[in-house]
Amino acid sequence: MRRLRCALVLTVLAMSLAACDADAGAEIDAGAEIDAGAEVDAGAEVDSSPPAAVEDLDMRAEDFSCILDWPQVRRFRVTNLLGHLDEALAVAESPTGGTWPVGTVLQLVPFEAMVKRRSGWNPPSGDWEFFSLDTDGDKTLILDRGKEGVVNQFGGECLACHGKAEPAWDFVCEEDHGCDPLGLTPALIRLSQEQDGRCP
Numbered sequence: 001m002r003r004l005r006c007a008l009v010l011t012v013l014a015m016s017l018a019a020c021d022a023d024a025g026a027e028i029d030a031g032a033e034i035d036a037g038a039e040v041d042a043g044a045e046v047d048s049s050p051p052a053a054v055e056d057l058d059m060r061a062e063d064f065s066c067i068l069d070w071p072q073v074r075r076f077r078v079t080n081l082l083g084h085l086d087e088a089l090a091v092a093e094s095p096t097g098g099t100w101p102v103g104t105v106l107q108l109v110p111f112e113a114m115v116k117r118r119s120g121w122n123p124p125s126g127d128w129e130f131f132s133l134d135t136d137g138d139k140t141l142i143l144d145r146g147k148e149g150v151v152n153q154f155g156g157e158c159l160a161c162h163g164k165a166e167p168a169w170d171f172v173c174e175e176d177h178g179c180d181p182l183g184l185t186p187a188l189i190r191l192s193q194e195q196d197g198r199c200p
């Protein structure tokens, strides 16, 4: 409102000056128009939230790395590739759960991963993207990825299980968040992590 009034004052000023001196009026008027235009554009951008300004993590195969290098939380591994690791670890340690920050990568075993995308990317999966992975030496292969329909090596659909986690846990299953059990013992999970081919 203040900007609008300011633009109006400038225009009125320009018009009255134009009445006395045509040249001066033209100059001030042009200036006022450019300022007002720039302000309106900036406002419009904020309102429509362009994706370019929003943090997101669109993983490439080479962005995955040795999971033994990532902090371990109980049985799984966590990292954040957008610099929000402290926030992610705070959610991991919270007794009441929480929403994981964008850029979080979770892996229980080297052959599957959950990656937190930008807010609003896909609300039915809590903005998590699911990955079925394989490793070839120190390289990661993405076998499949997506919002739904991604299956693990036992033929189970990621979202079908992780979608059963109680809302407070943001699609993270662990042992007691409401998901169907995975059938992997802690010893097998540990062994699988230690055999991550991407680790030196």
Ligand code: HEC
Residues within 6 Å of the ligand: 075, 076, 106, 107, 108, 112, 113, 114, 130, 131, 132, 150, 151, 152, 153, 155, 156, 157, 158, 159, 161, 162, 171, 172, 173, 174, 175, 179, 180, 181, 182, 184
């Ligand atoms: C049969 C149900 C089931 C299916 C299918 C399944 N998961 Fe899970 N997932 C679990 C359970 C249960 C855990 C916790 C296991 C534990 O901590 O011992 C888990 C753990 C995880 C974790 C560690 C964080 C967490 O939620 O505890 C990730 C990451 C993960 N799964 C990703 C996937 C991906 C990706 C897929 C599909 C490719 C998938 N899962 C398929 C049940 C499932």
